[in-house]
Amino acid sequence: xxxxxxxxxxxxxxxxxxxxKIWQFATICDGAVIGDDVMVGSxxxxxxxxxxxxxxxxxxxxxxxxGTVIGRGVFIGPNVTMTDDKYPKAGMPYRAAPPILxxxxxxxxxxxxxxxxxxxRGAMIGAGAVVTESVPAGATYVGCPAKRx
Amino acid sequence: xxxxxxxxxxxxxxxxxxxxKIWQFATICDGAVIGDDVMVGSxxxxxxxxxxxxxxxxxxxxxxxxGTVIGRGVFIGPNVTMTDDKYPKAGMPYRAAPPILxxxxxxxxxxxxxxxxxxxRGAMIGAGAVVTESVPAGATYVGCPAKRx
Amino acid sequence: xxxxxxxxxxxxxxxxxxxxKIWQFATICDGAVIGDDVMVGSxxxxxxxxxxxxxxxxxxxxxxxxGTVIGRGVFIGPNVTMTDDKYPKAGMPYRAAPPILxxxxxxxxxxxxxxxxxxxRGAMIGAGAVVTESVPAGATYVGCPAKRx
Numbered sequence: 001x002x003x004x005x006x007x008x009x010x011x012x013x014x015x016x017x018x019x020x021k022i023w024q025f026a027t028i029c030d031g032a033v034i035g036d037d038v039m040v041g042s043x044x045x046x047x048x049x050x051x052x053x054x055x056x057x058x059x060x061x062x063x064x065x066x067g068t069v070i071g072r073g074v075f076i077g078p079n080v081t082m083t084d085d086k087y088p089k090a091g092m093p094y095r096a097a098p099p100i101l102x103x104x105x106x107x108x109x110x111x112x113x114x115x116x117x118x119x120x121r122g123a124m125i126g127a128g129a130v131v132t133e134s135v136p137a138g139a140t141y142v143g144c145p146a147k148r149x
Numbered sequence: 150x151x152x153x154x155x156x157x158x159x160x161x162x163x164x165x166x167x168x169x170k171i172w173q174f175a176t177i178c179d180g181a182v183i184g185d186d187v188m189v190g191s192x193x194x195x196x197x198x199x200x201x202x203x204x205x206x207x208x209x210x211x212x213x214x215x216g217t218v219i220g221r222g223v224f225i226g227p228n229v230t231m232t233d234d235k236y237p238k239a240g241m242p243y244r245a246a247p248p249i250l251x252x253x254x255x256x257x258x259x260x261x262x263x264x265x266x267x268x269x270r271g272a273m274i275g276a277g278a279v280v281t282e283s284v285p286a287g288a289t290y291v292g293c294p295a296k297r298x
Numbered sequence: 299x300x301x302x303x304x305x306x307x308x309x310x311x312x313x314x315x316x317x318x319k320i321w322q323f324a325t326i327c328d329g330a331v332i333g334d335d336v337m338v339g340s341x342x343x344x345x346x347x348x349x350x351x352x353x354x355x356x357x358x359x360x361x362x363x364x365g366t367v368i369g370r371g372v373f374i375g376p377n378v379t380m381t382d383d384k385y386p387k388a389g390m391p392y393r394a395a396p397p398i399l400x401x402x403x404x405x406x407x408x409x410x411x412x413x414x415x416x417x418x419r420g421a422m423i424g425a426g427a428v429v430t431e432s433v434p435a436g437a438t439y440v441g442c443p444a445k446r447x
Binding site: 007009025027043045061063079081082083087088089090091110112114130144145 | 303304305321322323335339340341353354355357358359371372373375376377402404406407408422425426441442
């Protein structure tokens with residue numbers, strides 16, 4: 001069952017698990033697959049064909065580009081921004097490189113993920129970090145550009 | 150009187166002062182107390198039991214976690230993100246440590262406040278700063294991590 | 299023709315070109331002028347009297363202050379935040395200094411533009427950059443504060 005709180009936009013083709021909660025002003029685009037017990041915060045954007053594993057929490061205002069794969073038990077903080085285009089130019093075609101987030105990782109508030117980065121299992125990304133390279137399992141990265149601590 | 154501009158979500162238990170203006174797509178959660186002459190921008194999120202002093206302005210997209218205490222005459226810029234959990238993990242209980250913002254301080258656009266920081270009276274936080282420690286009254290902090298200037 | 303996707307707020311005085319697409323929960327304020335083939339993403343905010351050139355793309359959650367001038371073919375990434383007040387204080391009058399974005403420049407996801415900066419033609423601003431000075435045409439700036447690379 002999907003539990004929505006106020007107006008939001010969920011495309012008809014979205015597949016949603018059990019006990020999912022979607023807050024107001026969120027958007028979930030065509031083809032997304034949302035696992036059981038997921039929470040999507042207010043004003044968040046889930047792009048096309050995004051896969052979100054069970055028990056993941058996506059907070060207010062987060063932006064998840066098309067095709068991103070997110071594991072189970074992932075925390076995505078408020079106003080986190082993920083990207084899929086290394087050299088964006090308006091109107092130019094590009095080969096999308098969305099990030100990959102493995103199970104149980106956490107992305108701190110306001111962090112930014114550059115295209116194609118992979119966040120390893122259980123890794124922790126600090127609030128406000130700008131992640132320019134893949135992060136190994138269990139590692140903690142903070143800063144701009146993000147470095148291991 | 151509350152003046153709303155377009156659709157927004159204001160919980161029934163919210164206490165709102167005089168001449169408050171709430172812009173569209175904003176959310177104010179249960180138990181929040183909003184002083185006179187406050188402005189809440191579009192798409193902003195005010196968590197549960199947040200206290201907002203008179204004449205404070207909260208801009209577009211800002212995220213204020215549950216229990217944050219905000220003084221009078223505070224400026225919170227667009228897309229500012231505040232946090233209350235130092236080691237966020239999806240689904241884990243935690244002891245919330247929201248920030249405290251004293252009167253007349255200003256938080257620049259897109260700045261991020263780490264859990265539990267206290268922003269002193271009249272302090273100024275630069276746009277994009279990542280604030281990892283409490284800021285004394287009257288001080289100016291900028292950068293990532295934010296340092297006094 | 300304007301093509302809106304879900305609820306959004308477009309002031310009656312806004313002038314909109316052909317084939318413009320406005321996504322849900324976006325706001326366009328009084329006096330804005332939006333060129334042909336522009337896309338405005340979900341939850342974005344376009345302030346009063348902003349001018350947006352043809353073929354420009356403004357992504358999810360971006361904040362564009364009053365009076366900003368944006369050229370043709372500009373890319374503005376998700377959660378980009380622009381500013382117009384160098385020393386913001388709640389309720390204080392100020393002389394607004396919005397940024398100027400020349401044709402074909404790109405502003406990466408989550409970047410922040412300080413007041414009054416001018417982004418030159420074709421310049422590229424990295425994701426998460428905090429831009430504190432004007433950027434020459436064709437240059438690439440990254441980091442906090444943003445530096446040329």
